[in-house]
Amino acid sequence: MKKVNYRELVEIGRSYWGFLAIVGFFILLGLGAAYYMESNGHHVTGMSNQVVWGTPHVFAVFLIVAASGILNVASIGSVFRKGPYKPLARMSGLFAIALLVGGLAVLVLDLGRPDRLIVAMTHYNFKSIFAWNIFLYTGFMVIVAIYLWTMMDPVVNRFKAYAGFFAFLWRLILTTGTGLIFGFLISRDAYGTAIMAPMFIASSFSFGMAIFLLALFAIMRSTGRPLGDVLVRRLKNVLGIFIGGAFYFVVAYHLMNLYATSHHDVERFILLDGGVYTRIFWIGQILLGTFVPLAMLYHPTLGRSRGAIATASVLVVLGGLAQMYVIIIGGQVFPIPLFRGMEVSSSFFDGVVAHYAPSLPEVLLGFSGMALAVALSVVAMRVLRFVPESLADEVVDPHAAAAVAAETAGEEETGAAEAA
Amino acid sequence: MTTTSILSHALRRWVWAGLLALLVPGLAAAATPLPKIPKPRAKFSATQDCVQPIPEMRRNHMKYILHHRDETMHQGIRTTRYSLKACINCHVQKDPKTGEYPSIETKDHFCNSCHSYAAVHIDCFQCHSTRPVEYKGYHPLARR
Amino acid sequence: MEKEADTARRRFLARATGAIAGMVVAPGVILQQVARAKPADEPVTSAQRWGMLIDTNKCQKGCDACVQGCVKENNIRSHYGPATDSQWIRKVEVRDRNSGHSFSLPMMCQHCAHPPCADVCPTGASFRRADGIVLVDRHICIGCRYCMMACPYKARSFVHEDIGPEEHVPWVPRGKGTVEACTLCVQRVDRDGANAVPACAEACAADGHDAFVFGDLNDPNSRISQELAKHGATEIRADLGLDLGIRYRGI
Numbered sequence: 001m002k003k004v005n006y007r008e009l010v011e012i013g014r015s016y017w018g019f020l021a022i023v024g025f026f027i028l029l030g031l032g033a034a035y036y037m038e039s040n041g042h043h044v045t046g047m048s049n050q051v052v053w054g055t056p057h058v059f060a061v062f063l064i065v066a067a068s069g070i071l072n073v074a075s076i077g078s079v080f081r082k083g084p085y086k087p088l089a090r091m092s093g094l095f096a097i098a099l100l101v102g103g104l105a106v107l108v109l110d111l112g113r114p115d116r117l118i119v120a121m122t123h124y125n126f127k128s129i130f131a132w133n134i135f136l137y138t139g140f141m142v143i144v145a146i147y148l149w150t151m152m153d154p155v156v157n158r159f160k161a162y163a164g165f166f167a168f169l170w171r172l173i174l175t176t177g178t179g180l181i182f183g184f185l186i187s188r189d190a191y192g193t194a195i196m197a198p199m200f201i202a203s204s205f206s207f208g209m210a211i212f213l214l215a216l217f218a219i220m221r222s223t224g225r226p227l228g229d230v231l232v233r234r235l236k237n238v239l240g241i242f243i244g245g246a247f248y249f250v251v252a253y254h255l256m257n258l259y260a261t262s263h264h265d266v267e268r269f270i271l272l273d274g275g276v277y278t279r280i281f282w283i284g285q286i287l288l289g290t291f292v293p294l295a296m297l298y299h300p301t302l303g304r305s306r307g308a309i310a311t312a313s314v315l316v317v318l319g320g321l322a323q324m325y326v327i328i329i330g331g332q333v334f335p336i337p338l339f340r341g342m343e344v345s346s347s348f349f350d351g352v353v354a355h356y357a358p359s360l361p362e363v364l365l366g367f368s369g370m371a372l373a374v375a376l377s378v379v380a381m382r383v384l385r386f387v388p389e390s391l392a393d394e395v396v397d398p399h400a401a402a403a404v405a406a407e408t409a410g411e412e413e414t415g416a417a418e419a420a
Numbered sequence: 421m422t423t424t425s426i427l428s429h430a431l432r433r434w435v436w437a438g439l440l441a442l443l444v445p446g447l448a449a450a451a452t453p454l455p456k457i458p459k460p461r462a463k464f465s466a467t468q469d470c471v472q473p474i475p476e477m478r479r480n481h482m483k484y485i486l487h488h489r490d491e492t493m494h495q496g497i498r499t500t501r502y503s504l505k506a507c508i509n510c511h512v513q514k515d516p517k518t519g520e521y522p523s524i525e526t527k528d529h530f531c532n533s534c535h536s537y538a539a540v541h542i543d544c545f546q547c548h549s550t551r552p553v554e555y556k557g558y559h560p561l562a563r564r
Numbered sequence: 565m566e567k568e569a570d571t572a573r574r575r576f577l578a579r580a581t582g583a584i585a586g587m588v589v590a591p592g593v594i595l596q597q598v599a600r601a602k603p604a605d606e607p608v609t610s611a612q613r614w615g616m617l618i619d620t621n622k623c624q625k626g627c628d629a630c631v632q633g634c635v636k637e638n639n640i641r642s643h644y645g646p647a648t649d650s651q652w653i654r655k656v657e658v659r660d661r662n663s664g665h666s667f668s669l670p671m672m673c674q675h676c677a678h679p680p681c682a683d684v685c686p687t688g689a690s691f692r693r694a695d696g697i698v699l700v701d702r703h704i705c706i707g708c709r710y711c712m713m714a715c716p717y718k719a720r721s722f723v724h725e726d727i728g729p730e731e732h733v734p735w736v737p738r739g740k741g742t743v744e745a746c747t748l749c750v751q752r753v754d755r756d757g758a759n760a761v762p763a764c765a766e767a768c769a770a771d772g773h774d775a776f777v778f779g780d781l782n783d784p785n786s787r788i789s790q791e792l793a794k795h796g797a798t799e800i801r802a803d804l805g806l807d808l809g810i811r812y813r814g815i
Binding site: 038040041042043047048049050052053111112113114116117119120123124125127128129130131134181184185186187188332336337338339341342343344345346347348349350354355 | 631643644646647648649650651654655656657658659660661671680682683684685686687688689704705706707708709710712713714715716717718720721722723724725726740741742743800801804
């Protein structure tokens, strides 16, 4: 492999600031939404005593899961020693931190008392998985920052492998912690199973890779830096595998619930007669978020088109949001089983599917988390050397580049022979 | 510039700074009248005005309240000496003219009279009662 | 005619006997219980475990006296409708799909010995007092609502709106952005000990149903312990093994 040169994003001129302004506008909208929600109280949102975690949590959990997943690109290079991924490691680490900050910002701004964040930092209940996560999240940022440092500073470069391995280990624990926020809840039928931990890990792989591909396309295109097909093809193939892996855990989760009679009601709700939740599951998560991108990525011609790969990645992101919506909101609107097998009714929506509709401030807050992640990344890439000057085939993987060249030449020859 | 001139320059600057330091609080005090703190209902004892001597209370009332808060909340200790409820019961009195308790938004409220002056924001009253309210809810058997 | 007079006489005799028995026994009982109330400067201990026994056979369908008692005691008002209003106690109607058998019961914080809300609370704001009462320390509640996700009884409410000064009462501090639930009328328990009667129970008794028994589950001589020993009772979702402070009879 040739030596990879990294350079700040200096190519983009005025449009850089324009882009930053747009992103900043979304952040401001989110802050305004948070202020509106906090000063009025949560009654102005779609949330209620039935659905206590709303759209902000959908975005926040998605971003946190994606944050750990996007670090995989670096891990594949360092822990699994795949050379072509190594030039991507810096970006991967940066995006991981940025997405996590974006997700946490949404989570914090949706608290009933965000002014008491200091309390969350000074009072701990160590039986709470939430408290563990506070350490897992802050620890993740520190460890990935150290990992970036070992990558970018020649003085500490020799510790890179250790830092990379530790970061990989930490991210697995982190996503386990995120999955278990739901996995540990024995109160609701949609949760309370340890499979949510590996399910979230598998999903994180696919969300992270999809977001990475989108970011990579956008950065290389806007800077005019070369991006070779060898790398793109490897990344999109891995994305396909990750989508399949995530799907496997979704299937396993639902099969388990379908087997346990006590969980039939919640399964019927999600899979059959849950109305909007059933539609979001089948159309959003399964069809558009899983099967369509899989088909596009492995299609003989579409699979080579960057437009199609980008579209598939967007679909994976949307499918991921759909999945979070079904898990978080769908799991809450379905009534708590106070008396199994009995009809239950009360003034407090017992026994009935609760109503939830996302409100504008919630959605704005969610988007602002994404915007914050983008803004942090874009600013960091402008001032520090995260992005390689070239990701052309001969830089990333000279052997594969030669093979591709030969293959193309061979195809041309056969084509010529057939024509003759 | 010689060493002496530098020294004298520095000295002059310090003198000016010292004069300003003396002057500014005086000016501020002249501009902002001291808070009129409403009178409590009663003295704590014949020899003491409040539950601790007043200078101590002015400086450290929050520490007493905070300590008592955690004891009450987590251990069910319901002594009244340092409870916020008792502070309010004694320090917040009806306005003799209107017959109403002062609003926490105004400087007639004991807590706010000083907190607005000191510009120290407190959030006690987002949850706690700002005025004495008599508890009528005890079971007749338990009434003493 | 004669029969009517007979029943009236019997009723009179029964009441008179009851009243006399009450006059004879009550002072002793009350003295004993008053003696047991904890001095204000002592912390609560695990010597007591407060709980309630609710007899659903006495609980009337459509009656919400207990709810009204709670609302009055804790000064809980409606703001923006049932979806976001706090409900510390609610009436739940239950009907067996197969047999059609139905019953009605009040549902509130079950004051678990192993409360899931306290387990998941990141700051320790949800906690179980030594005497078994599960509370929210709103001073350190950050409003994350994880406890509401974790509670198997949907016993908790989030304060979705500002609570104004005119709505605050000194014995129940409540405020926007924090989570709240039944406190077992802790202000009464701390003052009256075993003699306390939570507002729901008081209202139920005042309405003539008397479905609630409050008392010390650790004291074998308390009325609640004796009734539990004699008749037994059910914990809702006993499969979760949370060891509830609220027990029900007749379900």
